[in-house]
Amino acid sequence: MITHHLSDKLLMAYSAGSLPEAFNLAVATHIALCDECRARLASFDAVGGAILEQAQDEAFALQDGALAATLARIKAMPPVTKPTPRHAQTGVLPEPLAGYIGGDVETIRWRNIGGGVRQAILPTSKAATARMLYIPAGVAVPDHGHNGLEMTLVLQGAFADETARFGRGDIEIADEDLDHQPIAEPGEDCICLAVTDAPLKFRAILPRLAQPFLRI
Amino acid sequence: MKARNGAEWVVLLRQIAETQDTEAFTLLFQHFAPRVKAFLMKSGADQAMAEEVAQEVMVTVWNKATQFDPARASVATWIFTIARNRRIDMLRRDRRPEPEELFWGPEEEPDQLQVLALQQESDQLIAAIADLPEKQRIMIERAYFSDLSHSEIAEETGLPLGTIKSRIRLALDRLRHSLS
Numbered sequence: 001m002i003t004h005h006l007s008d009k010l011l012m013a014y015s016a017g018s019l020p021e022a023f024n025l026a027v028a029t030h031i032a033l034c035d036e037c038r039a040r041l042a043s044f045d046a047v048g049g050a051i052l053e054q055a056q057d058e059a060f061a062l063q064d065g066a067l068a069a070t071l072a073r074i075k076a077m078p079p080v081t082k083p084t085p086r087h088a089q090t091g092v093l094p095e096p097l098a099g100y101i102g103g104d105v106e107t108i109r110w111r112n113i114g115g116g117v118r119q120a121i122l123p124t125s126k127a128a129t130a131r132m133l134y135i136p137a138g139v140a141v142p143d144h145g146h147n148g149l150e151m152t153l154v155l156q157g158a159f160a161d162e163t164a165r166f167g168r169g170d171i172e173i174a175d176e177d178l179d180h181q182p183i184a185e186p187g188e189d190c191i192c193l194a195v196t197d198a199p200l201k202f203r204a205i206l207p208r209l210a211q212p213f214l215r216i
Numbered sequence: 217m218k219a220r221n222g223a224e225w226v227v228l229l230r231q232i233a234e235t236q237d238t239e240a241f242t243l244l245f246q247h248f249a250p251r252v253k254a255f256l257m258k259s260g261a262d263q264a265m266a267e268e269v270a271q272e273v274m275v276t277v278w279n280k281a282t283q284f285d286p287a288r289a290s291v292a293t294w295i296f297t298i299a300r301n302r303r304i305d306m307l308r309r310d311r312r313p314e315p316e317e318l319f320w321g322p323e324e325e326p327d328q329l330q331v332l333a334l335q336q337e338s339d340q341l342i343a344a345i346a347d348l349p350e351k352q353r354i355m356i357e358r359a360y361f362s363d364l365s366h367s368e369i370a371e372e373t374g375l376p377l378g379t380i381k382s383r384i385r386l387a388l389d390r391l392r393h394s395l396s
Contacts, residue, residue, distance in 0.1 A: 016360045017300045017312070024313050031315035038315065042288065048300065049293030050342040051360045052248075052255050060254040063267055067245050070271045071238060074278050095316035 002034050004170035010151075011037065015044035020127035022195040025100060026151045026171065029193060032094035033169040092156050097193060100124075101132070105156070105191060108132055117141060128197040135159065135184040135192070142181070148197040150174045152182070157190035159183060220247070222335035225291035233281035241278060248292070249274050252299045258361040259303055269306055273299050286331045290338035 006014075006027060013019045014027045031038050091104035100122050101108055110118035110132075118134040135141060137157065151173050158167040161180040166172050174180065184190035220228075225247075231240035253270035261269065276298050284294055304312045345353060 012359060015300075017304050018359075021312070028313040028315045045289065045297055046293050046338055046341055047345070047356065048296040048360050049290050049338065050345045051357055052251050052296040052299065053292045053342050054346060055251045055255040055258065055361075057254040057258075060250070060257045060263075060266070062250050062253055062270065066249060066267065066271060067242060070245065070249070070274050071241075073271065073275050074241075077275075077279070096313035100313070 002036070002167075002169040004164065004166055004172060005034065006030055006037050006040075006171060007173060008040075010173070011041050012044050012047075015041060015048055020197065021124040022122075022128035022130035023149075023151065023197070025096065025122070025124065025130050026153050026193055026195045029094060029097045029155075030153050030169070030171045032096070092191065097155075100130075108134075110134055115139060115142075128195055130193065130195045133190075133192045133194050135182070135190040137184050137189050138186045140181055140183040147176070150194065150196045153193045155191045155193060157188040158185040159190050159192070160185065222290045222292070222338045223332060226286045226331065226335060229277075229281055229284055229286075229291055232278060233284070244277065244291070245274055248277070248295050252295065255296075255299055255361065256303060258357075261303070261306065265306065269299075269302050273302055276302075287327060287334060290335055292342070293338065 010019070010023070010027060014024060019027065031041055091098065093101060093104050098104060101120075108120045110120050113119050116136045116139050120132045122130040122132065124130050133141070133152075135157075141159075151171055152166070153171045154166050154168050156168060158165060159182040160166070161172075161182045163172075163178070163180065165185075166182075172182075220243075225244065228237075228240040228244050231237040232244070249270050252273050253266045256266040256269055257263065273295065277295060280298075284291070289297075301312055345356070348356075
């Protein structure tokens with residue numbers, strides 16, 4: 001059961017469309033797993049609908065002939081075919097994450113970053129970075145703080161840090177105030193999606209030296 | 217022009233989906249297309265781009281009319297999401313990942329009582345936002361129009377971030393309260 005959810009602030013920013021792509025990916029993937037946040041998002045979208053309803057402004061009126069031009073575009077198009085509904089996915093990775101990776105977990109091309117921990121950086125716009133993290137059961141990720149915002153979504157296994165335990169579907173939202181050392185639980189290896197809008201601050205000197213090469 | 221409620225827009229959109237009714241489309245266009253254009257211009261698009269994209273959004277409304285689910289959103293909310301996604305493509309050239317759709321089963325007909333309740337609630341939300349104190353309403357509008365982050369809103373208005381957050385929260389609490 002999911003116990004760690006998205007904040008109102010993040011849901012509203014996702015609804016308004018003001019988040020960088022990497023954050024959108026983490027928000028959308030959490031929502032794919034979490035009915036509660038899906039319902040909360042619907043209420044933020046409804047606020048957007050109400051804002052649109054009141055957006056009319058004589059200063060921004062349509063050009064003459066806009067309706068005729070739009071109807072002409074519609075007539076020029078081939079008839080619409082109804083899309084076939086996709087079936088619910090069964091792998092570890094839900095959409096839209098599976099689409100970014102091009103398949104499920106076995107298609108991820110991991111790179112070792114030390115201590116058995118592996119990562120794969122996903123292609124997104126540069127405003128923020130998205131990476132998959134693979135943490136073997138029982139292994140700790142180096143102790144780190146944050147310059148900006150970090151969101152970590154668990155897709156397989158579980159990890160715990162100083163604040164709480166996070167299992168599949170749970171999302172941890174960390175900012176400047178949190179220094180933490182996530183440790184994967186014994187049992188299943190842990191796979192996460194981690195997004196950051198600024199480099200992490202590692203405590204130990206060695207990870208700090210490696211940081212520019214690993215892009216974390 | 218006669219003001220329509222949420223349930224009436226649903227009927228018009230269904231006529232487009234079922235019989236490609238251009239009269240129903242004309243009524244929807246006259247109401248929503250100017251609003252989409254104003255929404256885009258208030259979000260930073262120029263006149264020519266907003267005009268072009270408003271027409272594209274209305275073409276998408278025609279094309280995707282069969283996919284609209286009145287048990288999950290009002291027509292205004294659905295058109296807002298189409299316009300928002302086009303705005304992201306247009307202004308930032310970023311992709312916007314969307315959660316996968318829930319699988320609702322084969323051609324399930326939405327429960328009519330649920331549809332009516334959701335459409336009425338959406339009408340109440342529109343009225344509740346219009347009734348907010350001006351400062352709160354403007355704050356919410358800017359979050360949705362301006363493509364600004366919360367911290368950017370704070371910079372522009374000189375207000376501390378905490379105040380912005382509590383204003384938006386207060387405004388949303390009021391909305392929730394007025395709907396309960």
